[in-house]
Amino acid sequence: MSWLRRVAAYFPTVVLARRNLSRATARSLLAIAAVVIGVVAIGTIGMGGEAFKQDQMEAFEGFGGTATVYPVYHHDGSGSINGDFSRQNINRMRQVTDGTTVLPIVERWDTLVQTPTGEVIITAQVKGLDNPGSFYDAQSGTIPDNWKRSAIVGSRIAENNDIQPGDRITVSVNGSFTRKFSVAAVLEPQGFADQLRADRTVFVPLDEFDDPEYDSAIVRVDPTTTSVDAATESIESEFNTRERNVYVQKVQEQREGFEKTFETINQFLIGVGSISLLVAAVTIANTMLMSAIEREREIGVMRAVGYPKRAVVSLLVAESSILGIIGSMVGVPLALGIGMVLNQVLLGDPLAFTAAGLRYVAIGAVFGIGTSLLAGVYPAWKAAKKQPVEALD
Amino acid sequence: MAPDISAPAETDQPGADREEDRQSPRDAGNDVIIRGESVVKEYQTGAQTVQALKGIDFSIQPSDFVAIVGPSGSGKSTLLNLLGLLDVPTRGTVRLRGTDVSTFSDGDRTTKRKHTIGFVFQSFYLIPTLTALENVEMPRMLDRTPKKTRERAKQLLRRVGLGDRLDHYPDELSGGQKQRVAIARSLINDPAILLADEPTGNLDRETGDDILELFDELRAEENVAVVTVTHDAYVAEEADRVVNLVDGEITDADEAESNGVVEQ
Ligand SMILES: Nc1ncnc2c1ncn2[C@@H]1O[C@H](COP(=O)(O)OP(=O)(O)OP(=O)(O)O)[C@@H](O)[C@H]1O
Ligand SMILES: [Mg+2]
Numbered sequence: 026m027s028w029l030r031r032v033a034a035y036f037p038t039v040v041l042a043r044r045n046l047s048r049a050t051a052r053s054l055l056a057i058a059a060v061v062i063g064v065v066a067i068g069t070i071g072m073g074g075e076a077f078k079q080d081q082m083e084a085f086e087g088f089g090g091t092a093t094v095y096p097v098y099h100h101d102g103s104g105s106i107n108g109d110f111s112r113q114n115i116n117r118m119r120q121v122t123d124g125t126t127v128l129p130i131v132e133r134w135d136t137l138v139q140t141p142t143g144e145v146i147i148t149a150q151v152k153g154l155d156n157p158g159s160f161y162d163a164q165s166g167t168i169p170d171n172w173k174r175s176a177i178v179g180s181r182i183a184e185n186n187d188i189q190p191g192d193r194i195t196v197s198v199n200g201s202f203t204r205k206f207s208v209a210a211v212l213e214p215q216g217f218a219d220q221l222r223a224d225r226t227v228f229v230p231l232d233e234f235d236d237p238e239y240d241s242a243i244v245r246v247d248p249t250t251t252s253v254d255a256a257t258e259s260i261e262s263e264f265n266t267r268e269r270n271v272y273v274q275k276v277q278e279q280r281e282g283f284e285k286t287f288e289t290i291n292q293f294l295i296g297v298g299s300i301s302l303l304v305a306a307v308t309i310a311n312t313m314l315m316s317a318i319e320r321e322r323e324i325g326v327m328r329a330v331g332y333p334k335r336a337v338v339s340l341l342v343a344e345s346s347i348l349g350i351i352g353s354m355v356g357v358p359l360a361l362g363i364g365m366v367l368n369q370v371l372l373g374d375p376l377a378f379t380a381a382g383l384r385y386v387a388i389g390a391v392f393g394i395g396t397s398l399l400a401g402v403y404p405a406w407k408a409a410k411k412q413p414v415e416a417l418d
Numbered sequence: 419m420a421p422d423i424s425a426p427a428e429t430d431q432p433g434a435d436r437e438e439d440r441q442s443p444r445d446a447g448n449d450v451i452i453r454g455e456s457v458v459k460e461y462q463t464g465a466q467t468v469q470a471l472k473g474i475d476f477s478i479q480p481s482d483f484v485a486i487v488g489p490s491g492s493g494k495s496t497l498l499n500l501l502g503l504l505d506v507p508t509r510g511t512v513r514l515r516g517t518d519v520s521t522f523s524d525g526d527r528t529t530k531r532k533h534t535i536g537f538v539f540q541s542f543y544l545i546p547t548l549t550a551l552e553n554v555e556m557p558r559m560l561d562r563t564p565k566k567t568r569e570r571a572k573q574l575l576r577r578v579g580l581g582d583r584l585d586h587y588p589d590e591l592s593g594g595q596k597q598r599v600a601i602a603r604s605l606i607n608d609p610a611i612l613l614a615d616e617p618t619g620n621l622d623r624e625t626g627d628d629i630l631e632l633f634d635e636l637r638a639e640e641n642v643a644v645v646t647v648t649h650d651a652y653v654a655e656e657a658d659r660v661v662n663l664v665d666g667e668i669t670d671a672d673e674a675e676s677n678g679v680v681e682q
Contacts, residue, residue, distance in 0.1 A: 031564075034564035034568075035562065035564065037559035037560055037564075038560070041547075041548075041559070044547035044548065045547060047547070048546070048547050322543055323543065323545055325543075326537070326539070326543040326545075327556070328528065329502070329504060329531065329537050330531070330532065330536075330537060330556070330557035330603070330604075330607075331528055331529065331531050331532020331533070331557055331607065332528070332557075332560070333525055333528050333529075334524070334525075334528075336560055412504075412505075413504050414499050414504045414505050417504075417539065417543070
């Protein structure tokens with residue numbers, strides 16, 4: 026302990042500041058509590074927002090190299106609307122993208138899906154697709170390699186209607202077919218980022234639709250080796266020659282849009298959290314002002330015996346900074362603790378901290394100390410400005 | 419026992435050659451620490467001007483023991499503040515070792531105070547969060563010489579008879595002990611002059627006598643001049659010189675015993 030005293034003797038301002046703070050313990054603790062609240066608010070809002078974003082962004086995982094190509098409908102003057110991709114269109118896409126997976130999709134709305142007991146599943150969409158195994162994994166059952174005459178059901182539909190592989194469901198498509206299908210597989214949940222919305226879809230083989238017109242096509246590359254951009258650019262330059270005939274939506278762009286939205290919301294929330302640090306600053310300024318007034322004579326004596334103004338300013342700013350430092354030292358572990366709970370709830374791993382999330386904790390701590398320091402400046406300046414003669418009257 | 423604590427001679431500031439400065443060589447020759455000439459101090463309160471000092475002359479030399487007496491409101495504290503460089507005169511000059519203090523900036527005055535002047539107050543003004551020893555060290559705490567300061571502070575506390583109270587906090591000390599700590603504090607920077615505003619005012623006669631005795635010893639041993647404002651006749655009796663202030667003017671500043679004046 027004595028070495029500590031010896032070291033402390035070289036930082037007299039800090040020693041004096043600490044002693045002064047311990048003089049009004051309750052007041053100092055309240056000021057510290059205000060800083061703690063501010064630091065925790067900024068830290069946890071930032072970290073929680075990041076964890077929430079992370080959680081939502083996980084839905085985009087696996088869809089990185091995916092884009093959907095939609096036809097653009099034009100009024101041709103004769104009253105009918107042309108559009109929809111033909112088999113030929115799809116083949117052209119395959120050619121220009123040089124072997125990229127292009128999956129044509131038929132999407133029909135005038136459909137009816139019934140459970141084995143005959144109940145109508147109104148939320149179900151029916152889509153025609155070849156080779157869903159190249160896209161999705163089965164949660165139960167198996168996706169056949171050469172898929173014919175069975176249905177593959179999205180996770181949400183299966184869950185809500187208690188459908189298992191082997192069950193027989195009825196699918197009717199107005200004007201095309203009404204048929205019973207055996208369920209071959211139930212898919213893994215895909216989340217909102219899946220452009221086909223597989224969770225709410227009953228997939229049937231494309232062959233079920235005779236003479237199909239395709240409503241869209243999915244373009245897919247391996248995102249680890251190539252960018253989907255090259256493929257979509259080729260398609261756009263192939264089809265959008267004289268007029269715009271196709272419209273491409275990339276999951277990546279959607280994802281970026283999402284990320285931006287989250288960031289904006291998060292920043293707004295942190296702004297709200299920062300108000301608590303502002304309140305902390307006011308509390309500290311008030312604490313320091315009171316303390317400076319109480320110690321007016323003492324400060325007067327210090328000035329009289331040769332302490333320059335700047336020493337008085339340093340002393341009081343050191344005091345307010347110590348409040349901020351202690352507040353941050355308490356606030357950071359608290360914020361991290363709450364962050365662990367949030368991580369557990371949202372991401373299933375208490376230690377799933379992100380760099381961005383931790384950055385907010387650091388920002389909270391730095392701001393906690395910074396605002397405390399600034400809050401001390403005015404009272405300090407006021408105290409130092411006082412002439413010792415006036416203070417000692 | 420004590421190291422050499424004779425005050426270091428401060429050189430006159432060159433360049434100042436106004437008329438009054440012709441006095442400087444004489445000051446230096448006489449070893450005058452502080453001298454005042456036709457010192458006027460006015461306070462402005464609203465539209466009213468109070469003349470607290472109405473043109474007085476004074477000089478303090480090493481080992482002087484000067485008592486300032488006079489009725490309340492006569493300007494005693496005002497005079498002491500001027501001697502202590504806590505304030506500057508409205509008119510007239512106060513010279514510290516020949517240099518006009520009005521040429522000093524606020525920062526200069528602070529530095530001069532630190533190295534030349536020790537203060538003792540009626541209500542001691544010790545810092546309650548610091549021990550006796552730390553209170554004595556306080557004026558030198560920012561000097562980054564903690565070992566030297568500590569040695570000197572211990573020595574001074576032993577000197578004032580508080581060698582066994584080093585780690586006591588002010589509220590664990592009696593009034594007389596607090597004042598002795600304050601005196602030790604005022605001596606930590608080896609001042610040339612010790613200014614005391616009613617140092618015995620809060621003490622009983624016996625304790626006050628102890629303090630006076632201490633002043634005498636310090637003057638003899640450390641060559642400090644002591645200037646004290648007092649209401650206590652026995653304090654004035656001990657002084658070499660009594661400055662009697664009445665309404666901002668010195669009525670009788672003879673070197674001789676001026677007991678008559680003190681027994682007002
Ligand atoms: N800051 C000030 N503003 C205005 N007037 C002041 C101020 N300080 C002192 N005075 C006036 O100057 C005069 C001298 O005051 P001073 O404090 O020197 O008296 P004093 O002799 O020390 O009195 P006491 O024995 O009561 O301490 C008084 O009339 C007082 O009202
Ligand atoms: Mg007075």
